[in-house]
Amino acid sequence: MRLRGALSDAGWSARCAGLVVALLASATACGPQDPQEPAPPVDPGVPAPSGGGAGGGGGAQNTDAWSSLPPNLHTDVELAPLGVREATYTRVCERARGDQFAKALCGVGGRPEIADLAGLLALAGLDQQRAFALTGNSTSLVSMSVSAINPRILVFPRVADGAPRPQSMTSVGFVRGEQFVEIVSRDELTDDLNFYLLAFEQPCSYQPNGCDLASLLTEEIEHGWTAYSVYDQDDLERTSFDCLSCHQPGGHGTKRMLRMQELSAPWMHWFPQRFVQRTESDRVLGMQFAEAHQSDAQYGGVPIATIANALDEGSGAQLEALLRAEGFAEQPNPFDAHIAAEMKSGTSATWQSRFDAHLRGEAIAVPFPSIDVTDAALRTAAVQSYLNVVEGGAPRESLLDLRRVFSPDAERKLSFVPQPGADGRTVLQQMCARCHDGRGNPALRKNQFNVLRLAEMPRALKDLAIERIDSETAVMPPKRAGYLPPEAKEAAKSELRK
Numbered sequence: 267m268r269l270r271g272a273l274s275d276a277g278w279s280a281r282c283a284g285l286v287v288a289l290l291a292s293a294t295a296c297g298p299q300d301p302q303e304p305a306p307p308v309d310p311g312v313p314a315p316s317g318g319g320a321g322g323g324g325g326a327q328n329t330d331a332w333s334s335l336p337p338n339l340h341t342d343v344e345l346a347p348l349g350v351r352e353a354t355y356t357r358v359c360e361r362a363r364g365d366q367f368a369k370a371l372c373g374v375g376g377r378p379e380i381a382d383l384a385g386l387l388a389l390a391g392l393d394q395q396r397a398f399a400l401t402g403n404s405t406s407l408v409s410m411s412v413s414a415i416n417p418r419i420l421v422f423p424r425v426a427d428g429a430p431r432p433q434s435m436t437s438v439g440f441v442r443g444e445q446f447v448e449i450v451s452r453d454e455l456t457d458d459l460n461f462y463l464l465a466f467e468q469p470c471s472y473q474p475n476g477c478d479l480a481s482l483l484t485e486e487i488e489h490g491w492t493a494y495s496v497y498d499q500d501d502l503e504r505t506s507f508d509c510l511s512c513h514q515p516g517g518h519g520t521k522r523m524l525r526m527q528e529l530s531a532p533w534m535h536w537f538p539q540r541f542v543q544r545t546e547s548d549r550v551l552g553m554q555f556a557e558a559h560q561s562d563a564q565y566g567g568v569p570i571a572t573i574a575n576a577l578d579e580g581s582g583a584q585l586e587a588l589l590r591a592e593g594f595a596e597q598p599n600p601f602d603a604h605i606a607a608e609m610k611s612g613t614s615a616t617w618q619s620r621f622d623a624h625l626r627g628e629a630i631a632v633p634f635p636s637i638d639v640t641d642a643a644l645r646t647a648a649v650q651s652y653l654n655v656v657e658g659g660a661p662r663e664s665l666l667d668l669r670r671v672f673s674p675d676a677e678r679k680l681s682f683v684p685q686p687g688a689d690g691r692t693v694l695q696q697m698c699a700r701c702h703d704g705r706g707n708p709a710l711r712k713n714q715f716n717v718l719r720l721a722e723m724p725r726a727l728k729d730l731a732i733e734r735i736d737s738e739t740a741v742m743p744p745k746r747a748g749y750l751p752p753e754a755k756e757a758a759k760s761e762l763r764k
C-alpha cells in the first residue's frame with residue numbers, strides 16, 4: 267500500500283513506534299526529528315513548571331520533547347489565541363477536574379505522549395469494554411465533514427441494555443479531515459459532564475504548505491501525532507467550537523448533556539447494526555463505507571475487520587443504551603422513531619415540524635430524513651479517487667476531498683445553507699441562532715447578539731453583524747457551521763438594516 271509505505275519512509279513509525287507502550291509507562295518521548303530544524307517558539311503564557319496543579323510532576327522531560335519541535339504553522343485561527351501545547355495542558359490540568367479523562371491526562375506520571383488515535387483511546391480507557399458507533403450523518407460540530415464514506419466514529423463504554431451507568435464515563439468522537447478529537451467525560455465530583463477538544467499536530471503541520479488532503483483524509487491522520495493542545499468547554503465557549511451551544515441546551519449554568527437525536531430504532535444513520543433483520547442504514551451506509559475503506563487497516567482507531575465483523579454490535583442500540591444509562595433519554599427536538607416509516611411515502615410531517623422548530627431558532631439542526639446524504643456521482647468519484655491513491659499508487663495530490671459529496675438537498679436540510687428564497691429573519695434564525703440565541707454565558711460579547719430578539723437590538727450591533735456577514739477574515743456564520751449564498755446574505759442584511 268502506497269501510503270503506508272510513504273509513512274514508513276517519513277520515519278514516524280520507526281521513530282515513534284514505541285510510544286503506545288511508552289504512553290502507558292508515560293515518559294519516553296519521540297525524539298527530535300532533525301537537529302537543524304528551526305528554534306522552537308516560546309509558548310505565550312506558559313506558567314513555570316513549579317506552578318502546581320495536578321499536572322505537575324514528571325512533565326519537564328516531555329516539555330523538552332515538544333519544545334524541540336518546530337512551531338505549528340497552521341494552528342486553527344480561533345484556537346491560536348487560546349495558546350498551544352504545554353500552555354493549554356497546564357491550564358486544563360490546573361482546573362483539576364474530577365473526570366476520568368482529566369485524571370488520566372493530568373495524573374502523577376506527567377503529561378502523556380499521545381502518538382496516535384489508538385493511544386488516545388487507550389488513555390481514555392476505551393481500549394477495552396468499549397463499544398463504537400459510526401454515523402453517516404452528524405448534526406454535531408463536524409457535520410459538514412460526515413457521510414458514510416467519511417463517517418464520524420464515537421467510541422464509548424459498553425453498557426448492557428437497561429444496565430446502570432458505569433462507574434466512570436468517557437466518550438470520544440472523531441472524523442477524518444480535522445486535526446482534533448472531541449472528548450466528553452463525566453466528572454465524579456460534580457456529576458456533570460466535561461468537554462474537551464484535543465488538537466493534534468502531524469509532521470505536515472510544520473510544512474509551509476501544511477497538511478494535504480491525503481494526510482488528513484487517509485489513515486495517515488490517525489498516526490504519527492507529534493504534539494497536542496487541549497482545551498475544555500470553558501476555553502472553547504468564546505469560539506465557534508463552543509461545545510455548550512449543543513450540549514447545554516438549557517442555557518448557561520444548566521446541566522450539560524450527551525446528544526443523540528435519533529435515540530431509538532431504526533437509527534437511520536448509524537452502522538454497523540447487526541440484528542436478526544438487517545437495518546437499511548447498515549445495508550446502505552455499511553456498503554458505502556466498506557467500498558471506500560476495506561483496505562484501510564483501521565478507521566477511527568478501530569480495526570476495519572472489527573467494524574466489518576461487528577456481529578454483536580448494534581451501533582445505534584449501544585449508544586442509546588449509554589445515553590439512557592447516563593440519564594439523557596430526553597433529547598430536545600428529537601428525531602422521532604416514526605420519521606423513517608413516514609418517509610416511505612417521500613415526506614414526513616413529523617420531520618417537517620422538527621425542522622420548522624429549528625428554522626425558528628429553537629433547536630439545533632435535525633438529522634437528514636433519508637439515509638444517504640450524498641450525491642451519488644460525487645460520492646463515486648471521491649471513493650474512486652481514494653482507492654486510486656491508497657491502493658493504486660496514484661499520486662497523493664490527486665486525492666479528491668471526501669467531504670465534498672453532499673447532495674444539494676442534504677446541504678439545505680442539514681442547514682449548511684439556508685432554504686432557497688428564505689426571508690432575512692429565517693436566514694438569521696436558522697444560520698445564527700445556535701450560537702446567538704441569548705442562552706450562552708452573558709459575560710461573553712457574542713451572547714449580546716441575539717437573533718431571537720432583533721427588534722430590541724441596538725443599531726451598532728446590527729451594523730457589526732452586517733460587517734461580519736461580508737467579512738473575508740472573520741465571516742459569520744463560521745466555516746464549520748455553514749455559509750450564506752449571495753441571495754441569503756442580501757436577505758439577512760436587509761433584515762439587519764431595519
Ligand code: HEC
Binds near residue numbers: 462527
Ligand atoms: C452543533 C452542535 C454540536 C456542537 C457544537 C458539539 N456537539 Fe458534540 N454532539 C452533537 C450531536 C448532535 C451529537 C450526536 C452524534 C452526532 O450527531 O454526531 C454529539 C455527540 C458528541 C459526543 C459523543 C457522545 C454523545 O453526546 O452522544 C462527544 C464525545 C461530543 N459530542 C463531544 C463534543 C465536544 C467536545 C464538543 C466541543 C468541542 C462538541 N461535542 C460540540 C452536537 C454538537
Ligand code: HEC
Binds near residue numbers: 714758
Ligand atoms: C457556530 C457558532 C456561530 C454561528 C453559527 C454564528 N456565530 Fe457569530 N459569533 C460566534 C462566535 C464564537 C463569536 C465571537 C468571536 C468572534 O467575534 O469571532 C461570534 C461573534 C459574532 C458577532 C460579533 C459580536 C460582538 O459584539 O463582538 C456578530 C455580529 C456575529 N457573530 C454575527 C453572526 C451572524 C449574523 C451569524 C449568522 C449569519 C452568526 N454570527 C453565526 C459564533 C457563531
